[in-house]
Amino acid sequence: MNLPLSQQSDAELASSALAGQQSAYGELMRRHRDGVFRLARGHVGDATEALDITQETFIAAFAALTRYDGARPFRLWIARIAINKCHDWARRRAVRRFFTFARPIEEAVAVADDALTPERELQSRAELAQIHAAIAALPANLKDVLLLRTIEGMSQAEAAQALGVSEKAVETRLYRARNKLAEQLRDVGVVRV
Numbered sequence: 001m002n003l004p005l006s007q008q009s010d011a012e013l014a015s016s017a018l019a020g021q022q023s024a025y026g027e028l029m030r031r032h033r034d035g036v037f038r039l040a041r042g043h044v045g046d047a048t049e050a051l052d053i054t055q056e057t058f059i060a061a062f063a064a065l066t067r068y069d070g071a072r073p074f075r076l077w078i079a080r081i082a083i084n085k086c087h088d089w090a091r092r093r094a095v096r097r098f099f100t101f102a103r104p105i106e107e108a109v110a111v112a113d114d115a116l117t118p119e120r121e122l123q124s125r126a127e128l129a130q131i132h133a134a135i136a137a138l139p140a141n142l143k144d145v146l147l148l149r150t151i152e153g154m155s156q157a158e159a160a161q162a163l164g165v166s167e168k169a170v171e172t173r174l175y176r177a178r179n180k181l182a183e184q185l186r187d188v189g190v191v192r193v
Contacts (some may be wrong), residue, residue: 003159003162005024005027006027007022008024008027010070010073010074010075010167011070011071011074012030013027013028013074014028014065014068014070014074015070016151017062017065018065018066024151025062029058029075030072032074032078033054035072035075035078035079035152036053036054036057036058036079036153037050037054037081038147038151039079039086039148039152040053040054040057040084040085040086040149041061041149042057042083042143042146042147042151043083043089043090043095043136043143043144043147044086044089044136044137045129045132045133045135045136046132049089053082053085053088053089054082054193056085056088057078057081057082057085057122058078060081060085061077061078064081072161073158075154075158075161076154076158076161078164079148079152079154080162080163080164083144083163087140088183090140110159114143130185130188131185134181134184134188135147135181135186138177138180138181139185141173141178142180143175143177144163144175145159145163145170145173145174145177146173146174146177146178146181148162148163149170149174150174156170156171162186
């Protein structure tokens with residue numbers, strides 16, 4: 001007797017999806033879409049763009065599902081695809097900005113807590129936008145590590161595996177990312193010394 005989809009492992013779901021079971025694709029997406037979205041949102045600083053990247057990630061992942069190694073965590077495999085999609089987005093954005101003078105990411109709208117007073121909400125939105133912009137402005141190798149470790153809660157070993165680097169490299173990059181982020185936020189007045 002087959003287990004319900006919700007009780008199957010990611011590897012079992014991948015096998016079922018490859019065998020043509022559409023609901024297995026849906027279950028894989030349900031399990032991993034929030035993590036992919038958070039990763040993309042942290043990378044690009046914009047919820048709408050992050051949603052597009054999330055969709056592109058799953059389209060690419062399902063198209064390449066035959067290359068997924070069921071012995072490895074699906075979460076790490078799809079995180080790597082999401083990071084690649086974020087890098088693609090950044091390259092496309094740089095080209096668009098060059099040719100069309102696109103608006104900078106610092107002007108992206110951020111979501112704030114609805115329970116705040118209007119004045120505090122305005123301040124909170126501005127600070128959140130500055131934080132997203134500061135994260136998005138980090139070099140890709142620092143941003144990837146920061147998002148995987150702090151937003152996605154991956155262990156040092158998992159982040160190293162997802163990025164194809166050593167654990168020491170993850171540790172070093174995370175340290176540098178945090179310092180650079182703190183410095184950028186101090187410069188714009190979000191973090192006060």
